[in-house]
Amino acid sequence: MGSSTPALDTLDKKASAPTRKPPAASGRHVTPSAAAGVVPAGRKNLFCRLRERPLAYAAAALLGLVVCGALLAPLLSPHSADAIDISNKGLPPSFSHPFGTDDMGRDLFLRVLYGGRISIAVGVVAVAFSLVVGIVCGGAAGYFGGLGGAVVMRTADLMMSIPVFLIVLLFASLFTPGFFWLCVLIGSIQWMEVARVVRSVVISTKQNEFVLAAKALGVPELRILWRHVLPHTTGVVFVTATLGIAQAIMIESTLSFLGFGLQPPAVSWGGLLRHAQGQLAVTPWTAVFPGLMIFLTVLCCYILGDFLKSALNPTRRSFHRISR
DSSP states (O other), X not given: OOOOOHHHHHHHHHHHSOOOOOOOOOSSOOOHHHHTTEEEGGGSOHHHHHHHXXXXXXXXXXXXXXXXXXXXXXXXXXXXXXXXXXXXXXXXXXXXXXXXXXXXXXXXXXXXXXHHHHHHHHHHHHHHHHHHHXXXXXXXXHHHOHHHHHHHHHHHHHHHTSOHHHHHHHHHHHHOOOHHHHHHHHHTTTHHHHHHHHHHHHHHHTTSHHHHHHHHTXXXXXXXXXIIIGGGGHHHHHHHHHHHHHHHHHHHHHHXXXXXXXXXXXXXXXXXXXXXXGGTTTOTHHHHXXXXXXXHHHHHHHHHHHHHHHHTOTXXXXXXXXXX
């Protein structure tokens, strides 16, 4: 007569239990990370990542508020930006005039918003010009290389070693540029950084298998560059553009403050600061609010640039657990 123990009974039950089969394939590949309940952070929507960064989210909201205020300026105040009212000159901030009035009785709130139109527009157009030149030069230099690429990059290095702001100041003092030529002038000193970062990405991308396969299939070189290589530079281009807008606003404000930027009746933040420099002792708010708008706009651009640099980094390998 055999004897049994609890341990042997347990082993017998496990051995006799039917083996569970793995679930049938559902037609899609299940990665180990998905099975473990995690997803790569790179798959997250950019807006979702922005909401996870409170500082970047606040910067984006504030920058959007500034841009919307500049675009909707006529709807935000019953006053006129150019209406002179001597009886109300030099008024401090109040409910009727949130930013006060200047020495001619003009509403400073509206003038700051209209100045934002000029300053932000100069930054955006100048950066757009620099992106076109930088992407073309950097992409061609990185993909084709050779003597032409070396000449382009050595030219960029030479221009980056020269105090370009002095050159811009010289040209602005000689020709007094309008809006378009001021954007071209500022953009012409910003394309070098774009070209350098685009070239580095293109050089690393053109060695990938899909580029070699496209060449083997006889796809034209320019089509490969445009359709398969340059899209990989989107992340660095966005980051460079965000920082470039901040730099362009600073350059335009400095030129206008020195009297070499856009001339009246055009209004920009730098022009408002120049007009207020002789009245700081009497009406300091005429300089505080334009300067504050420059500071906040540039700060928001730098914060968003730092966020995009980390969010669009293709080598990012952090993982987050799925919320259940």
